[in-house]
Amino acid sequence: MLGVQLVQEQRFRLSITPEMKQSFHLLTLSGQELSRYLQDAAADNPLLELEEQSVYSFKSSRRNNQHMYTSYDPLLRAKGTAPTLEQLLASQIRLMKIPDRLEKVAVYLAGCVNADGYLKVELSEVQVELGLSASELNAGIDLLQSLDPPGVGARDLQECLLLQIQRDPAAVPYAERIVKAGLEALVPFHPGRTAGKIGITSRGAQAAYEYITRLDPKPCRSIGCTERAHYIVPDAVVDMVHGEMVLKLLAAGNPRVSVNEACSNWIQEASPGEIWVTRATEARAIMRSVQQRRRTLLRVLMAIMEEQKRFLSEGPVALAPLNLAAIAEKVRMHESTVSRAVNGKYIHTPYGVYEVKAFFDSGITMVSGGQTSASAVKRRLKEIIRTEQLSKPYSDSQLSALLEGEGIIISRRTVAKYREELRILSSLERKRWA
Incomplete structure (x- = not known):
């Protein structure tokens, strides 16, 4: 016989709040996308204020008429759209x-x-x-x-x-x-x-x-404008100063927001209605999300550049193998959070502007037991091929043996894969017969 019972039990489950979803979304945005998002939010919510970025100092190059323009707009130097x-x-x-x-x-x-x-x-x-x-x-x-x-x-x-x-x-x-x-x-x-x-x-x-x-099979591929120009604004800058790494976030990629204090005090004192209370709550949530994004991005970038410190002094040849799991463990975050933080972000280094994802590279085992990055192996492979005899180019097997002689354990198939990624022809097609 079936019976009916009342049973009380306790369960724990993780629920994602709207504010958490908003934080995840802001973390995935690039600096330019974040600026546009905050501008739209500030236009919709009068309590949210987007702080103005520091002005640029620009000195005219004319010798006879040198003026200082404190409100110079760098976009004025951007090139116009090229003709099609x-x-x-x-x-x-x-x-x-x-x-x-x-x-x-x-x-x-x-x-x-x-x-x-x-x-x-x-x-x-x-x-x-x-x-x-x-x-x-x-x-x-x-x-x-x-x-x-x-x-x-x-x-x-x-x-x-x-x-x-x-x-x-x-x-x-x-x-x-x-x-x-x-x-x-x-x-x-x-x-x-x-x-x-x-x-x-x-x-x-x-x-x-x-x-x-030497002829061009696509003679017009670099002529005319086929798409809109894409300008990259770095989110951070890193450099070595007196042997110490210095990293800071740039204001252009990390705008600051605040809540209008006058409006906030008015809401608390006058109690104008539920809609204004909701607006104030939304503004504070966006402000907290932006602050959390800034802290997370700074921690992740610091951890990445500490792992790639040799890059700052020796250049791209010194890139070390790195993956998301290592950074996630170092900053005590989930891999998905680290992935969101590096997505679409750029950093200005002593060797140019790099996408943050470029510092994550697979590793190749060395004879000594250590590892080197795949990027470093590709550069070395390119150097070996550049110095080979045109009448007797190295085959993939010979390239594998040469790299193994330098302490890099790599198979012939991996050499062929890297050679194709570098757009280098096979030994038969590189050979000069006369």
Whole structure:
């Protein structure tokens, strides 16, 4: 027979409050994102005040008129938006003395060029859209391909290389013949087989191959503006002063907030209503979250730079292996908290601005029993390959043996992985046959 009983028991569980969620969210924000968040919060809550950052001192470079501007805005020195690739090509076309119809066709085709400089559009559709004859369309393509940089307007890689070779007065003999013979002759390259196929000497084939590798397969990738500029504002700065590490948070990446005391006193004395009490509670919660973010970020950055102290004196070659667990144990926080703290944060060091995540690197075991960072191994691998003989480049197995001779235990497969990450060709493709 089933019975009904009243049972009392005690349980413990962790509940995340709205203020804790807010603290987690603010910790993940970068300095610029935090500034925008606080500006929006201050605009919505009149009790929250965003303290102004210290003014910048700027001295004019003019010798005859040197003034001090205490309210100088550094964003005034930021570059304006660059013209797009289409605008640059159209400006070249409009400087030419050509018929209006041909100009219209060329400008239309310039708008069909992708970011790398290739004409990726169905020409039959262009012909129907503009009502062109085949000769008019070809004339527009020829005009487009005559613009700078050489190679723009090509429809494939082979045509792109040929356009660059044909417009280069210093082109190496036989380079055009090799490209016309097919790109399969270039990867992988063997001068003997290529020379026999084209009917030239091995030395001539090698010289032509080296010239072709210097051509740009994407001639327009660095021309024109394709996206908005991204400016990095460091959250902290670290340096060595008299042998001691000095780290401080920058005001630009860590704004300060406060609660308006006059409004707070008015709420306590006049009791205007529940809505103002809620506003005051929200403002104080944001202020505590910002203060907690600042303390957490400072502790985490200090712990990271203490582990990477050799980096501050010797540079990137001295980066030590490091992971989130080690820092979490050192600062007595959870790994997820450390991960949130370093996410999207940048630090200014004596060797430039680094993303904080760059100081976390996997370790490679040494013969001595210690460890070195993967970044240091990659740099050493790059140096070895740079000093090898071009006629006898090192294979991955030989590179593994050389590194092991220096005390670094690393497999051939790991060497191949690092070589690919560094965008270094295989030994066969690095070899120079003549």
